[in-house]
Amino acid sequence: MIVKIDLSNDNSYKIYIEKLQALSFDRKVVVVTNPTIAGFHLEYLKSKITAKELSFCTIPDGEEYKNMKTLEMILESCFEAKLDRKSLLVAFGGGVIGDMTGFAASIYQRGIDFIQIPTTLLSQVDASVGGKTGINNKFGKNLVGSFHQPKAVYIDSNFLKTLPKREFGAGVAEVIKMAVCFNSDFFDWLEKNDLRDEKNIDIAIQKSVETKAYVVSIDEKEQGLRAALNYGHTFGHVIENLTNYKTYLHGEAVGIGMCMANALAVKLGLMTKEQEQRVENLLKKYDIPTTYKIEDVEDFYEHFFLDKKSSNSKIKFILPVGIGDCKITDEIKKDDVCEILKGF
Ligand SMILES: NC(=O)c1ccc[n+]([C@@H]2O[C@H](COP(=O)([O-])OP(=O)(O)OC[C@H]3O[C@@H](n4cnc5c(N)ncnc54)[C@H](O)[C@@H]3O)[C@@H](O)[C@H]2O)c1
Ligand SMILES: O=C(O)C(=O)C[C@@H](O)[C@H](O)[C@H](O)COP(=O)(O)O
Numbered sequence: 001m002i003v004k005i006d007l008s009n010d011n012s013y014k015i016y017i018e019k020l021q022a023l024s025f026d027r028k029v030v031v032v033t034n035p036t037i038a039g040f041h042l043e044y045l046k047s048k049i050t051a052k053e054l055s056f057c058t059i060p061d062g063e064e065y066k067n068m069k070t071l072e073m074i075l076e077s078c079f080e081a082k083l084d085r086k087s088l089l090v091a092f093g094g095g096v097i098g099d100m101t102g103f104a105a106s107i108y109q110r111g112i113d114f115i116q117i118p119t120t121l122l123s124q125v126d127a128s129v130g131g132k133t134g135i136n137n138k139f140g141k142n143l144v145g146s147f148h149q150p151k152a153v154y155i156d157s158n159f160l161k162t163l164p165k166r167e168f169g170a171g172v173a174e175v176i177k178m179a180v181c182f183n184s185d186f187f188d189w190l191e192k193n194d195l196r197d198e199k200n201i202d203i204a205i206q207k208s209v210e211t212k213a214y215v216v217s218i219d220e221k222e223q224g225l226r227a228a229l230n231y232g233h234t235f236g237h238v239i240e241n242l243t244n245y246k247t248y249l250h251g252e253a254v255g256i257g258m259c260m261a262n263a264l265a266v267k268l269g270l271m272t273k274e275q276e277q278r279v280e281n282l283l284k285k286y287d288i289p290t291t292y293k294i295e296d297v298e299d300f301y302e303h304f305f306l307d308k309k310s311s312n313s314k315i316k317f318i319l320p321v322g323i324g325d326c327k328i329t330d331e332i333k334k335d336d337v338c339e340i341l342k343g344f
């Protein structure tokens with residue numbers, strides 16, 4: 001199955017959802033990965049890739065390493081491998097590897113090509129597609145980065161066989177995000193089917209990738225519609241930041257954030273209690289957390305202003321409208337948000 005993402009300026013590319021085929025490159029290639037993924041799958045990847053010169057860059061595993069120091073490690077590997085402007089980076093791993101490799105590719109010698117071979121559910125359904133790249137810093141999540149599209153994305157769900165259950169759930173949160181915001185039929189399908197059943201996973205990947213490709217092809221640089229993909233993230237990013245990227249996986253924080261956004265949507269009459277409950281039930285089916293005790297609501301609220309979607313002292317929220325549609329708004333009163341947060 002191939003999903004095409006149509007973009008201007010020669011940035012279009014294909015997303016292959018199938019068993020990984022042999023890849024051959026007549027240029028120098030550096031594969032970026034981490035010890036966990038390498039331990040499970042690097043030998044297999046090596047059997048699939050040939051290149052003019054092939055080298056590897058192994059970075060530490062974890063969201064807490066998605067930072068400037070690790071980015072420099074990747075750039076140093078590029079220099080050590082004497083990559084030139086025709087060379088290629090390969091992101092082989094989850095969203096952390098993908099975001100950092102993409103960012104390194106966007107700045108190495110002012111920009112070289114990269115491809116994505118995502119190995120987590122979250123990166124297969126979301127992070128590998130769309131060209132958002134970046135790193136975190138002490139001020140917040142993904143605050144330094146670029147838009148740099150991959151040349152191709154190769155999604156092979158066989159890699160998921162070694163993925164821990166909790167990581168799988170984190171990926172499902174982003175799948176549910178796509179369905180709640182854009183596709184009520186997909187949501188109904190998710191309620192009736194279990195993604196842990198192997199026969200369903202490629203369907204869910206395909207639906208999610210098609211949804212994301214559609215959104216990104218309309219709004220590559222997040223000037224409008226693309227902000228909807230941030231449903232759950234306005235809250236989730238604050239949770240990740242306040243817990244030092246250690247307590248919750250990204251997808252888990254997004255799951256909690258979706259519940260916060262839903263509570264706000266119910267308060268504002270955009271969603272019914274019953275619809276809110278259906279989303280919560282679906283998250284719980286995969287053991288995705290749905291609550292987070294906020295110690296200091298004022299402090300939590302102040303963190304919203306670090307979000308890239310905030311400007312002119314206004315915070316942008318993505319609120320579901322029922323199930324299958326959503327609204328992007330910066331007109332929400334602070335009192336309404338704080339009341340919801342206090343109730344959590
Ligand atoms: N660019 C985007 O559009 C976008 C979208 C969503 C999320 N993200 C980013 O993605 C990151 C989260 O990605 P993630 O959930 O993939 O986390 P991750 O990259 O940290 O991977 C999760 C864990 O799974 C391990 N792993 C990866 N593949 C494995 C496999 N096949 N078998 C066993 N273990 C495996 C990793 O080593 C890691 O420990 C966050 O930094 C988030 O901000 C980016
Ligand atoms: O691709 C997008 O656009 C998204 O918003 C996808 C999100 O799942 C992802 O976590 C993204 O990185 C969050 O947006 P950011 O702009 O705050 O980094």
Ligand SMILES: [Zn+2]
Binds near residue numbers: 126174233250254
């Ligand atoms: Zn996300």
